[in-house]
Amino acid sequence: MKKLCSVAGCPVLFEGTKSRCQTHERTADRTRGTSRQRGYDREHEVTFRAKVLARDRICVICKRRPSRDADHFPRSRRELVAAGLDPNDPQYGRGLCGPCHKKETARHQPGGWAAR
Numbered sequence: 001m002k003k004l005c006s007v008a009g010c011p012v013l014f015e016g017t018k019s020r021c022q023t024h025e026r027t028a029d030r031t032r033g034t035s036r037q038r039g040y041d042r043e044h045e046v047t048f049r050a051k052v053l054a055r056d057r058i059c060v061i062c063k064r065r066p067s068r069d070a071d072h073f074p075r076s077r078r079e080l081v082a083a084g085l086d087p088n089d090p091q092y093g094r095g096l097c098g099p100c101h102k103k104e105t106a107r108h109q110p111g112g113w114a115a116r
Helices: 022-032 042-055 077-082 098-108
Strands: 069-072 093-096
Touching: 042 069, 042 093, 069 098, 093 098
Parallel strands: none
Antiparallel strands: 069 093
């Protein structure tokens, strides 16, 4: 079943699981930058992610599945940086399973990370 691109004014109908047409998806990916450009570097892996996942071995939302993602909470990484706080401090994170992390991201970042 075809759907309309979610970008305002784009008339393209397409098939697939994404919400944007291929052209707008590529534009969003370029705007977003790589994970390293967004601050998810080696220090983030060692300091934030590893410590959050060691602390929260089971997803803190569903309490059923193993944690796979270290999520910034209650503030986003962007908000922590803007407030002058260390976004790699594990106290600003929680461990989530993949499905819960996707739901939380969709709820708190409608339109995607690059839309902010």
